Amino acid sequence: MEVRENALEPGGSQLPACHKKIKPYIHKTPVLTSRLINEITGAEVYFKCENFQRMGAYKMRGATHALLQLTDEERSRGVVTHSSGNFAQALALAARTLGVTAHIVMPTSAPEVKKKGVLEYGGIIYECEPTLAARNTAASEIQQKTGAVFLHPSNDPDVILGQGTAAFELLQDYPQLNFLLLPVGGGGLIAGSALAAAYLGNNCKVIGTEPFEVDDAYRAMISGKIEENKTTNTIADGLKTQLGSNTLPVILDKVERIIRVEEQEIIDAMRLIWERMKIVVEPSSAVALAGLYRERKAFKDKQVGIVISGGNVDLSALPF
Amino acid sequence: MEVRENALEPGGSQLPACHKKIKPYIHKTPVLTSRLINEITGAEVYFKCENFQRMGAYKMRGATHALLQLTDEERSRGVVTHSSGNFAQALALAARTLGVTAHIVMPTSAPEVKKKGVLEYGGIIYECEPTLAARNTAASEIQQKTGAVFLHPSNDPDVILGQGTAAFELLQDYPQLNFLLLPVGGGGLIAGSALAAAYLGNNCKVIGTEPFEVDDAYRAMISGKIEENKTTNTIADGLKTQLGSNTLPVILDKVERIIRVEEQEIIDAMRLIWERMKIVVEPSSAVALAGLYRERKAFKDKQVGIVISGGNVDLSALPF
Numbered sequence A, B: 001m002e003v004r005e006n007a008l009e010p011g012g013s014q015l016p017a018c019h020k021k022i023k024p025y026i027h028k029t030p031v032l033t034s035r036l037i038n039e040i041t042g043a044e045v046y047f048k049c050e051n052f053q054r055m056g057a058y059k060m061r062g063a064t065h066a067l068l069q070l071t072d073e074e075r076s077r078g079v080v081t082h083s084s085g086n087f088a089q090a091l092a093l094a095a096r097t098l099g100v101t102a103h104i105v106m107p108t109s110a111p112e113v114k115k116k117g118v119l120e121y122g123g124i125i126y127e128c129e130p131t132l133a134a135r136n137t138a139a140s141e142i143q144q145k146t147g148a149v150f151l152h153p154s155n156d157p158d159v160i161l162g163q164g165t166a167a168f169e170l171l172q173d174y175p176q177l178n179f180l181l182l183p184v185g186g187g188g189l190i191a192g193s194a195l196a197a198a199y200l201g202n203n204c205k206v207i208g209t210e211p212f213e214v215d216d217a218y219r220a221m222i223s224g225k226i227e228e229n230k231t232t233n234t235i236a237d238g239l240k241t242q243l244g245s246n247t248l249p250v251i252l253d254k255v256e257r258i259i260r261v262e263e264q265e266i267i268d269a270m271r272l273i274w275e276r277m278k279i280v281v282e283p284s285s286a287v288a289l290a291g292l293y294r295e296r297k298a299f300k301d302k303q304v305g306i307v308i309s310g311g312n313v314d315l316s317a318l319p320f
Helices: A015-025 A035-041 A059-069 A072-077 A086-098 A112-120 A132-146 A157-173 A188-200 A216-223 A247-254 A263-277 A283-294 B015-025 B035-041 B059-069 B072-077 B086-097 B112-120 B132-146 B157-173 B188-200 B216-223 B247-254 B263-277 B283-294
Strands: A044-049 A079-082 A102-107 A124-128 A179-183 A205-211 A255-261 A303-308 B044-049 B079-082 B102-107 B124-128 B179-183 B205-211 B255-261 B303-308
Touching (some): A015 A059, A015 A086, A015 A188, A035 A044, A035 A263, A044 A157, A079 A086, A086 A112, A102 A112, A102 A132, A112 A124, A124 A132, A157 A179, A157 A188, A179 A188, A179 A283, A188 A205, A188 A247, A205 A216, A205 A283, A216 A247, A247 A255, A255 A283, A283 A303, B015 B059, B015 B157, B015 B188, B035 B044, B035 B263, B035 B283, B044 B157, B059 B086, B059 B157, B079 B086, B079 B132, B086 B102, B086 B112, B102 B112, B102 B132, B112 B124, B124 B132, B157 B179, B157 B188, B157 B303, B179 B188, B188 B205, B188 B247, B205 B216, B205 B283, B216 B247, B216 B255, B247 B255, B255 B283, B263 B283
Parallel strands (some): A079 A102, A179 A205, A179 A303, A205 A255, B044 B303, B079 B102, B179 B205, B179 B303, B205 B255
């Protein structure tokens, strides 16, 4: 499956135009703080609440931006992606908003609630075996048959820029942040956020957080190349994927380091956010707070931004 | 146990001063809307998010106001209340903020998590049997021994006014609301909100919502006197209490009617709010949305305000 390779300007100068373009279609989400979480961590934490984004996740930003970058002719052919999670629903909803047909390849293992979401938003689902090869084959076939444009859920350059607009908004409001802490799955969020920090930050360092169980980005930072996850035994279902050709170079260039966390640390952080901040967040975004807590000495008295989302939560299967 | 009987001015004219007084100690909470919930109900719903209030519930408002109304001499003697729920924690936290000793009578049946909350906020707990008589006796004893001032969790006039400031803020921002829908337990929230509607509303009708299982307010509206709940088999643990001498007259005078709902309707409404709005709310506040949905024909195309809180949620015992 060919990924579109547009140049990402390393200074993040493409972000203002991207943000302006998607603004009419997305929410400017609020930033919440918690006295208690500040006490517990010793840091001053700013939560950019993308769980209040349309569809419950920042993926709406990337999906919307990628669609808006297509020509009218391309949009008339439709789009295709493969995703088991939030990007599937985000692309379906963004495509419906813009009058574009969305073909979504989902593994047979994807939760029913996700498939239902995609169907509700008008997406057309194609089921495939839960392997990367099967996903790519299925997407290729649809592309050949329909002429639809393939949009990769994390590695597409326009998706990366779109995801970066959450941190862009956060840094517009809080330019003094010392750190951005971001979960790393396919790397779209952290790559886009790193570009936002380069553009708006005042020496703002970008740090990734990842479960030990799927620490491909941690290993990629050492090896300098894309690493695989042999197993994916993590509750953070949004972080099982690996880096891509566009996200890797940005991460190698701009991310300071990756903090890895244990599964129980993720669950504890998630519970803390639910109980004390009274918001529903998915495990993948609790990984950032878990990393902050694990290495809290490094963040003492620092101002830290965290982007959270809430799309991937199944209330019938909570870990508490 | 003697309840302080201050006059509540029926036009709600005491509210601006009350709001001004407590403002430095509380959050002005945000108002959220949901496209999907508007679609499902056919109404335009404005959720005043007191789950983001300090301690997670509007009870902070009433507790803070009651404390601020005391003289320095009274405050030096401390305060005493009986509560198994949010008011216990709210009074403990407000008292700590203002440097007042808080004696909290809690039934042995109160959840551990609530007791822990009270202790964390510096309150002194006295356990008693889970009956109204035992609560009153315990509180009386403490009052006699310590000279502490008794503050009733829902029937104290200053508590009622404090609770009313949530609707007061909501109507300041959305003066055109046609309805306020509020859960009824002891009646403090709905009585205070009805005063706010009288003061700021533009013919804004106030309607109560209650589980069928504890419909004492529904019966009180018919009989004109305080009614008891013989059983309290409801998930809405904040609504098991009965009306009081100060809340009843305000409710008889100003509340249009009470909508009763089934337990499953409460659970469905709660799940809808969690899943779609990504916020943690307690069953008691989901009762209002359940009532709106049950009688949605009456609210079609109307603008409806709902005050929600999130304090009373035990993540280990969710009904989903």
